[in-house]
Amino acid sequence: MDSLPVSQKVTVTAIAGDGIGAEVMRATQAVLAAAGAAVTWEDAMAGGEAFRKGISTGTPQETLDSIERTGVVLKGPLETPVGYGEKSANVSLRKIFEMYGNIRPVRELPGIKTPFSGRGIDFTVVRENVEDLYAGIEHMQTPGVAQAVKLISEAGCERIAELACALALAEGRKTVTVATKANILKLTEGLLKTVGERVVKRHPALTHEHMIVDNCAHQMVIRPEQFDICVMTNMNGDILSDLAAGLVGGLGVAPSANLGDTVAMFEAVHGSAPQIAGKGLANPTALLLSAVMMLRHIGDFTTAARIEHALYVTLEEGRDLTGDIAAPGTGVGTAAYLERLIGNLGRTSARVPAREYRPIAMRPWPRSTWARAVATREVVGVDIFLESQATPQALGASLVQAAQGSAFSLKLVSCRGAQVWPVAQPHTFIVDHFRARFMFSAAAPANPNAAIADLLARVGEQHSWMHVEKLQRFDGADAFTKDQGEG
Ligand code: NAP
Numbered sequence: 086m087d088s089l090p091v092s093q094k095v096t097v098t099a100i101a102g103d104g105i106g107a108e109v110m111r112a113t114q115a116v117l118a119a120a121g122a123a124v125t126w127e128d129a130m131a132g133g134e135a136f137r138k139g140i141s142t143g144t145p146q147e148t149l150d151s152i153e154r155t156g157v158v159l160k161g162p163l164e165t166p167v168g169y170g171e172k173s174a175n176v177s178l179r180k181i182f183e184m185y186g187n188i189r190p191v192r193e194l195p196g197i198k199t200p201f202s203g204r205g206i207d208f209t210v211v212r213e214n215v216e217d218l219y220a221g222i223e224h225m226q227t228p229g230v231a232q233a234v235k236l237i238s239e240a241g242c243e244r245i246a247e248l249a250c251a252l253a254l255a256e257g258r259k260t261v262t263v264a265t266k267a268n269i270l271k272l273t274e275g276l277l278k279t280v281g282e283r284v285v286k287r288h289p290a291l292t293h294e295h296m297i298v299d300n301c302a303h304q305m306v307i308r309p310e311q312f313d314i315c316v317m318t319n320m321n322g323d324i325l326s327d328l329a330a331g332l333v334g335g336l337g338v339a340p341s342a343n344l345g346d347t348v349a350m351f352e353a354v355h356g357s358a359p360q361i362a363g364k365g366l367a368n369p370t371a372l373l374l375s376a377v378m379m380l381r382h383i384g385d386f387t388t389a390a391r392i393e394h395a396l397y398v399t400l401e402e403g404r405d406l407t408g409d410i411a412a413p414g415t416g417v418g419t420a421a422y423l424e425r426l427i428g429n430l431g432r433t434s435a436r437v438p439a440r441e442y443r444p445i446a447m448r449p450w451p452r453s454t455w456a457r458a459v460a461t462r463e464v465v466g467v468d469i470f471l472e473s474q475a476t477p478q479a480l481g482a483s484l485v486q487a488a489q490g491s492a493f494s495l496k497l498v499s500c501r502g503a504q505v506w507p508v509a510q511p512h513t514f515i516v517d518h519f520r521a522r523f524m525f526s527a528a529a530p531a532n533p534n535a536a537i538a539d540l541l542a543r544v545g546e547q548h549s550w551m552h553v554e555k556l557q558r559f560d561g562a563d564a565f566t567k568d569q570g571e572g
Pocket of ligand 1: 105109161162163164165175336337352353354355356357358359360361366367368369370371409
């Protein structure tokens, strides 16, 4: 694949960010310029400086406007200074532009010695980037019990699984491993398991594999060379992609991309490393490798390969490396490393296996409200979450009484998912947060909402409830899980 002609230069929003951000951004831009990358830069600001100016998201409007215009971002690390902002500017950018796919290549680098060197590690973690627990929907349900909502949509699973497949096809890979915790979280993680299998099987060139995510963590350490593409929900992907980075040299050399339908943002995995900021010691490799991913995204495959090879040669020869990756006592500063790297442009490493990259054919998603159609839906009961310091026996008795004369009868009471009424295990530790499961005593009434409101009023006379969840059946299947100990 050839580079773009110079007349087709692509404008990229450059956010240097905080700490070592300016140093690694300058170094990266210098390499791209020396290599003849088809890029012009539009500088923008976000992170610590924006927070200190009173912008609560850490992302000024001019920066958002620039990203809207260019659709491509190269970003340094962003801090959320203590005492400012509720959300990180990184998360805000990913969410504002719906960059739903986080791509983290994990490839052994020549010259970077790790306990895994020589194993040929070469896989990519594809992490869902906007859903799951990281939607950040949290509540203190009682003064001492917190809840986070794990939201997973079928469309979100479809999108990330399709992206994993598109990436696999673009990089000539064979196997897509869908890693989930579906054995425990049957509905949320189970959705990625089911949808992932369906999506991967649509692509005849790819092999589908499912792995329980904790075993995946274990396998990544025991036999990391077995993986090709791994796709995961947000939090699992967050944790395992950092683990994976540790296999090939750590955060200082780990690149990433955040992809959405309209915007792509490329960034190093590491943070602002404030301890070394401004000292000329930072290693720009992770941002440079992120820029290589960016060049492939904009179609400049030749320059991407040219830079990658110059980097490989530099690392292989081991001369003039920054302190974090150099042999003990031989580390140099960013400037000397940069000079060496630029001097190696045009040289080719024979040690790193070649890979044919093609554009990632991302399927565009409709801009309409997504919904899954079902033939039947029914309400069969309700879970009421309430705060109480009563014993489970006393609580159960009072809830039975509260439901008398309503359309419901109490089925069970549980505490953090373990049944404590009508039957309790002697070892269950009790806190002041209970879930009372009520089912309709007879057939569902014509207006289940009114029946639930009536029950809530009755329960509320004696107890403080804070959260209500309808129990539904879609197409005849329970749309809720059972409790530990529930029949
Ligand atoms: P960090 O900035 O990644 O730094 C941890 C340590 O790793 C540094 O002290 C340094 O070790 C080393 N290091 C990281 N990047 C390096 C590089 N390019 N060259 C050489 N050494 C490097 O992690 P942190 O201290 O946890 O986070 C600092 C700030 O960054 C926090 O405000 C955090 O929120 C933010 N952060 C932002 C992002 C992002 O924007 N995507 C990601 C992570 C963290 P030595 O001190 O041993 O030299």
